[in-house]
Amino acid sequence: MMGIMADTHDNLDAIRDAVQLFNREKVELVIHAGDLIAPFTAREFQKLNAKFVAVFGNNDGEREGLRTAYRDLCILKDFREVSVSSRKFAVIHGMEEAIVNSLAKSGLYDVVVRGHSHKPEIINGETLVVNPGEVCGYVSGDRTVVIMDPDTLSHELIYL
Numbered sequence: 001m002m003g004i005m006a007d008t009h010d011n012l013d014a015i016r017d018a019v020q021l022f023n024r025e026k027v028e029l030v031i032h033a034g035d036l037i038a039p040f041t042a043r044e045f046q047k048l049n050a051k052f053v054a055v056f057g058n059n060d061g062e063r064e065g066l067r068t069a070y071r072d073l074c075i076l077k078d079f080r081e082v083s084v085s086s087r088k089f090a091v092i093h094g095m096e097e098a099i100v101n102s103l104a105k106s107g108l109y110d111v112v113v114r115g116h117s118h119k120p121e122i123i124n125g126e127t128l129v130v131n132p133g134e135v136c137g138y139v140s141g142d143r144t145v146v147i148m149d150p151d152t153l154s155h156e157l158i159y160l
Contacts, residue, residue, distance in 0.1 A: 001025060002084060003050070004146040004155075006033035006093075006115025008041065009059065009136035014143045015044040017160040018135050023049045025147055029084060033115035033132070034093030035059045036076075039069030046073060055080050057093040057115060081109075085150040089113055094131070104129050111153065120144050120157050128153055135160070 003022040008015050022030055027050050034057025036042075045052055052073045060066055060076075067076050080091040087110040090103045094114030103112045104127040111128045118140055120133030133144035143160035 001027045002029040002031065002148050002150055003027040004031050004033070004113055004130055004132045004148060005135050006113075006132050007035045007057065007118055007134040007136055008032070008037070009035055009134070009138055010037045010041060011136040011138070011143075012041070012044060014135045014137060014160060015041060016047075017143065018145050019044055019047050021145065021158065021160065022147075023047070027147065029053065029082075029150075031082065031089065031091055031113050033057070033091055033113050035115060036066060036070075038062065039065040042066075042069035042073060045070075053080055053082055053091060055091050055093055058095050087111060087150050087153070100129065103127075111148075120146075122146070122155060122157070128155075130155065132157070 029051045032054035034055045082089040089111045090109040091113045094100045094116040118134040121131040123129040132146040137143040148155040
């Protein structure tokens with residue numbers, strides 16, 4: 001199992017809740033689709049009992065500080081490719097819809113993971129596009145993540 005999250009925006013209580021859920025569910029990988037915001041958030045993600053992959057979001061202004069704080073967890077970049085259980089995932093924050101759509105239509109990926117809109121959305125197609133919504137809850141009022149089985153691509157949107 002794997003966890004998918006985005007847009008944590010420094011909300012330490014929400015990050016803690018997500019980490020606890022992922023640890024309780026024994027996920028093996030957590031993908032974060034950007035907007036970590038501050039380096040101090042790395043301490044909470046270090047409590048994960050899973051591999052962690054993340055990308056930068058549009059609000060991640062302190063990139064060098066984030067790279068330093070997260071260096072023991074992952075390498076932060078704007079885009080990541082991840083292979084899990086013979087599935088190929090593209091991970092991007094998703095500010096440009098044309099880029100998200102191009103990744104989804106490229107035929108290169110089984111799943112495109114994105115964030116940015118703060119709205120949970122799962123689009124089933126030849127390529128599955130997953131936006132887990134926002135962990136922070138600042139825009140929608142809801143704190144959400146997705147848990148996915150990478151073998152079957154079955155998924156569940158979970159409200160924290």
